[in-house]
Amino acid sequence: xxxxxxxxxxxxxxxxxxxxxxxxxxxxxxxxxxxxxxxxxxxxxxxxxxxxxxxxxxxxxxxxxxxxxxxxxxxxxxxxxxxxxxxxxxxxxxxxxxxxxxxxxxxxxxxx
Amino acid sequence: xxxxxxxxxxxxxxxxxxxxxxxxxxxxxxxxxxxxxxxxxxxxxxxxxxxxxxxxxxxxxxxxxxxxxxxxxxxxxxxxxxxxxxxxxxxxxxxxxxxxxxxxxxxxxxxxxx
Numbered sequence: 540x541x542x543x544x545x546x547x548x549x550x551x552x553x554x555x556x557x558x559x560x561x562x563x564x565x566x567x568x569x570x571x572x573x574x575x576x577x578x579x580x581x582x583x584x585x586x587x588x589x590x591x592x593x594x595x596x597x598x599x600x601x602x603x604x605x606x607x608x609x610x611x612x613x614x615x616x617x618x619x620x621x622x623x624x625x626x627x628x629x630x631x632x633x634x635x636x637x638x639x640x641x642x643x644x645x646x647x648x649x650x651x
Numbered sequence: 652x653x654x655x656x657x658x659x660x661x662x663x664x665x666x667x668x669x670x671x672x673x674x675x676x677x678x679x680x681x682x683x684x685x686x687x688x689x690x691x692x693x694x695x696x697x698x699x700x701x702x703x704x705x706x707x708x709x710x711x712x713x714x715x716x717x718x719x720x721x722x723x724x725x726x727x728x729x730x731x732x733x734x735x736x737x738x739x740x741x742x743x744x745x746x747x748x749x750x751x752x753x754x755x756x757x758x759x760x761x762x763x764x765x
Binding site: 641 | 655699701741743754758
């Protein structure tokens with residue numbers, strides 16, 4: 540069966556460190572993968588998209604990698620700040636189909 | 652301001668009483684969709700629409716209806732709500748059929764069915 544897995548346990552890190560979040564998938568052939576940020580009680584906000592033929596994408600303090608062999612994407616926030624505390628969702632679109640499927644999200648807590 | 656709006660934001664209702672959650676976007680987006688979010692299950696797509704008069708089922712369409720008569724509006728209809736439809740609902744839109752476009756999400760509607 541198809542699965543998108545993110546660590547359901549919260550990730551706690553110290554301010555200034557790099558946060559690394561993982562998104563693993565099985566039985567998908569993703570055309571691309573997206574990362575979203577969600578704050579409590581709010582809708583997800585798009586952060587980054589990486590295509591299947593791209594290895595890495597950066598945007599300011601954010602970096603996403605995509606390994607289609609390992610079937611994994613890593614999401615990094617460098618020099619993390621307490622304001623980065625939120626739930627981060629990965630989502631992927633299969634090559635076949637018109638839907639975007641989301642992982643369960645990982646909650647990140649950055650302590651000052 | 653470019654945005655997706657949903658109404659109502661909060662709704663408590665009883666089993667069997669038909670309700671509609673409205674969704675509207677002002678960005679001239681072609682693609683719109685509805686999701687529900689439940690603890691431990693993440694965001695699951697209910698229905699989506701690639702353009703006016705074109706709708707299709709997502710992962711969890713049972714018990715829901717949608718319509719897309721105009722580009723900007725995509726209402727979600729629960730003809731006979733049941734307690735298992737208690738959830739947080741999000742509407743989203745993007746410029747075209749996903750492609751590489753950003754999906755913009757509404758603020759959410761928290762529905763409780765008693």
